[in-house]
Amino acid sequence: MIDLKILFDAIVEGKLEPAVEVTKEAIKEKIDPQILISDYMIKAMEEIGQRFEDGKAYVPELLMSARAMKGSLELIKPLLTGKKSATIGKVVIGTVYGDLHEIGKNLVASMLEGCGFEVVNLGTNISADQFVDAVKKEHADILCLSALLTTTMVYMKVVIDKLKEENMRDKVKVMVGGAPLNEAFARKIGADCYCDNANDSVARAREMVAGA
Amino acid sequence: MKKMTSLERCMTVLNGDMPDTLPVVPQSFMLAVETAGFKISEVNKNGKKMAQAHIISQAKYGYDGCVIDFDDASIAESVGAKVIFRDDAPAVVDEEQPVLKNLRDVYDLPMPDPYKSGRLCEWLEATRTLKEAIGDHVFIMGRADQGPFSIACLLRGTTQFMMDLLSEDKKVIADVIDYCRKIGTIFAKAQKDAGANATSIGDALAGPNLISPAMYREFALEPERQMVHEVQNYGIPFSVHICGDTNDINKDMGSTGAKIIEVDWKVDMAEARKVLPESTVLMGNIDPSDPLVIGTPADVDKAVKKLIYKTKGKNMFVSSGCAMGRDTPPENFRAFISAGRKYGSYDEIMKLREHE
Numbered sequence: 023m024i025d026l027k028i029l030f031d032a033i034v035e036g037k038l039e040p041a042v043e044v045t046k047e048a049i050k051e052k053i054d055p056q057i058l059i060s061d062y063m064i065k066a067m068e069e070i071g072q073r074f075e076d077g078k079a080y081v082p083e084l085l086m087s088a089r090a091m092k093g094s095l096e097l098i099k100p101l102l103t104g105k106k107s108a109t110i111g112k113v114v115i116g117t118v119y120g121d122l123h124e125i126g127k128n129l130v131a132s133m134l135e136g137c138g139f140e141v142v143n144l145g146t147n148i149s150a151d152q153f154v155d156a157v158k159k160e161h162a163d164i165l166c167l168s169a170l171l172t173t174t175m176v177y178m179k180v181v182i183d184k185l186k187e188e189n190m191r192d193k194v195k196v197m198v199g200g201a202p203l204n205e206a207f208a209r210k211i212g213a214d215c216y217c218d219n220a221n222d223s224v225a226r227a228r229e230m231v232a233g234a
Numbered sequence: 235m236k237k238m239t240s241l242e243r244c245m246t247v248l249n250g251d252m253p254d255t256l257p258v259v260p261q262s263f264m265l266a267v268e269t270a271g272f273k274i275s276e277v278n279k280n281g282k283k284m285a286q287a288h289i290i291s292q293a294k295y296g297y298d299g300c301v302i303d304f305d306d307a308s309i310a311e312s313v314g315a316k317v318i319f320r321d322d323a324p325a326v327v328d329e330e331q332p333v334l335k336n337l338r339d340v341y342d343l344p345m346p347d348p349y350k351s352g353r354l355c356e357w358l359e360a361t362r363t364l365k366e367a368i369g370d371h372v373f374i375m376g377r378a379d380q381g382p383f384s385i386a387c388l389l390r391g392t393t394q395f396m397m398d399l400l401s402e403d404k405k406v407i408a409d410v411i412d413y414c415r416k417i418g419t420i421f422a423k424a425q426k427d428a429g430a431n432a433t434s435i436g437d438a439l440a441g442p443n444l445i446s447p448a449m450y451r452e453f454a455l456e457p458e459r460q461m462v463h464e465v466q467n468y469g470i471p472f473s474v475h476i477c478g479d480t481n482d483i484n485k486d487m488g489s490t491g492a493k494i495i496e497v498d499w500k501v502d503m504a505e506a507r508k509v510l511p512e513s514t515v516l517m518g519n520i521d522p523s524d525p526l527v528i529g530t531p532a533d534v535d536k537a538v539k540k541l542i543y544k545t546k547g548k549n550m551f552v553s554s555g556c557a558m559g560r561d562t563p564p565e566n567f568r569a570f571i572s573a574g575r576k577y578g579s580y581d582e583i584m585k586l587r588e589h590e
Contacts, residue, residue: 080444080445080446082396082399082445083400085393085396085397086397086400086401089397120323122318125392125393125396125444128393172523172527172559173560201443201478202523202524204523206524207524207528210528
C-alpha cells in the first residue's frame with residue numbers, strides 16, 4: 023500500500039516526478055480520487071500557501087508546488103468526470119484589459135485549483151465582455167480580477183458595471199487583487215473583496231462560496 | 235539661502251549637503267508623455283520626441299529631475315527579445331517567445347551596440363536632447379533599463395526562470411545573469427556618455443515580492459554590486475530601484491555602493507535611512523496609486539509631509555515609490571511638488587533636525 027504522505031511532501035517540496043509516480047500508484051491501487059484531493063493535495067497546497075503568506079516560501083517555491091500539484095491533478099481529473107462534482111466552486115480569473123502581468127494571477131489560480139476550486143484562467147488583457155461572457159458560460163461562483171498598474175486597475179470598475187448591466191452582478195462574487203490596489207479601492211468600485219496574497223484568496227473564496 | 239537651480243539642488247544632495255529645498259525627482263516619465271499630449275507609440279521609438287515630452291512636462295510642473303525611462307523591454311530587445319508594441323501602453327517583452335529556450339543558449343548571445351541595437355539609441359537620444367535643452371539647470375536621470383537578474387527573467391521567461399533557480403545548474407544560472415550584467419553595463423556607460431547626471435537599473439523581479447532575500451543575495455546582489463562599481467568607476471552616480479516591499483533587503487541594496495537607492499511605498503523610510511550608508515541618497519517613496527491617483531491633493535500633501543518628517547530630509551530626493559501612472563490627476567502632481575517645497579525647505583529641515 024502506497025504511502026500517500028509522499029504525495030503531500032512532493033507537492034509541498036515542489037517535486038513533480040514523485041508527485042506523478044505516487045498518484046499513478048494510488049490510482050492503480052484504486053484509492054478514492056476524492057481522498058487524494060482533499061486529504062493530500064489540498065492539504066499540501068494549504069501548507070505551501072501558508073508558508074507563502076508567512077514569508078517562508080516565495081514565488082519559485084509556489085510555482086514548483088503548483089507544477090507538482092497540476093501533474094498529479096491531470097492524472098486524477100479523468101477519474102472525476104461523471105461523478106458528483108468534486109470541486110467546491112467555480113472561478114473565472116483574468117488580468118484586465120490593457121494589462122499583461124500574470125504571475126500573481128497565475129499563482130492565485132493555482133492555489134484555488136489546488137485547494138479544490140475549478141478554475142477557468144482567461145489569461146491577460148481581458149475585456150469586460152470577455153469576462154462577463156465567461157462568467158455566464160461557466161456559471162462561475164467567483165470572478166477574480168487582477169491588475170498591476172494604476173492605469174489598468176480602473177478597468178475593474180468597467181467589468182463590474184458590465185456585470186450590473188447584464189443583470190449578472192448578484193449572480194457572482196467579485197474578488198480583486200494586484201499591487202496598486204487596496205481595500206478602499208475595492209469597496210469604491212463595488213467589488214466583494216480585495217486580497218493581497220494568493221493564500222488569502224483561497225480563504226476568502228471559501229467564505230464566499232459557503233456564504234452563497 | 236539663495237535659490238538654487240534644480241540641477242544645483244540635486245548635485246548638492248549628491249555631495250552630501252542640504253540645498254535650498256529638497257529636490258523633487260518624481261518617476262513621472264509616463265505622466266510626461268500624457269502631459270505633452272502624446273501617445274506612447276509616438277515616443278517610444280523616437281528619442282527626440284520623448285525628450286520633448288519631458289521638456290514640456292518639466293516646464294509645466296517645475297520638478298527638479300527628469301527620469302528618462304521608455305519601458306522594461308529595451309535592453310532585452312537589443313539582444314533579440316520579441317517585443318509587444320501597443321498603441322498607448324509601454325512596450326513589453328513577449329515572454330511566450332523567450333530568447334533563451336534553453337539556458338545554455340546564453341553562450342551564443344551577442345553584446346549589444348548601444349548606438350545600433352534595438353531602441354537603445356532612442357533612449358540615448360532622449361538623454362542627449364534633454365541635456366542640450368535643459369541640462370544646464372535640470373537634473374537628468376537617464377535610466378539603463380533593467381538589472382541583471384530581471385533581464386535574465388525577461389530573456390528566459392519569468393515563470394520558467396523562477397523555477398530554474400530551484401532546479402537548474404547554479405553555474406549556468408550565474409552565467410546567464412552575468413551576461414545580463416555585461417549588456418546592462420554597456421548601456422549604463424552609454425548613458426554617461428550621452429550626458430546623464432545619473433543612471434539606474436530596475437531590478438523588480440529580484441525583489442521580495444517574488445524571491446526570498448536569501449535568493450536575492452545568492453543570485454541578484456553580486457551582479458548588481460559589480461555593475462554599480464563598474465559604472466560608478468566610469469564616472470556617473472548609479473541608482474538601484476527594486477519595486478515592492480524591500481524592507482528585508484534595503485541594507486543589502488545599500489551595500490552595493492550605489493550612490494542612490496530608490497524605494498517603493500511599502501518601505502519604512504526611517505528604517506531605510508538607518509540601514510543605508512549615510513552617503514547613499516535615498517529616493518522615494520510616495521505611493522503612486524494611493525494617494526497620487528486615487529487620493530486628493532490634501533492626501534498627497536499629508537503623505538509628503540510624513541515622508542520628509544520620517545527622514546528629516548537627510549540625503550534624499552523626494553520621489554514617488556515607483557513609476558507614476560499617466561492617470562495621475564494634475565492637481566495631485568502639483569500638490570506633490572508644492573508639498574516637497576513647503577516641507578522640504580532648508581529652514582523647515584533645519585527645524586526638524588533641531589529636535590534630534
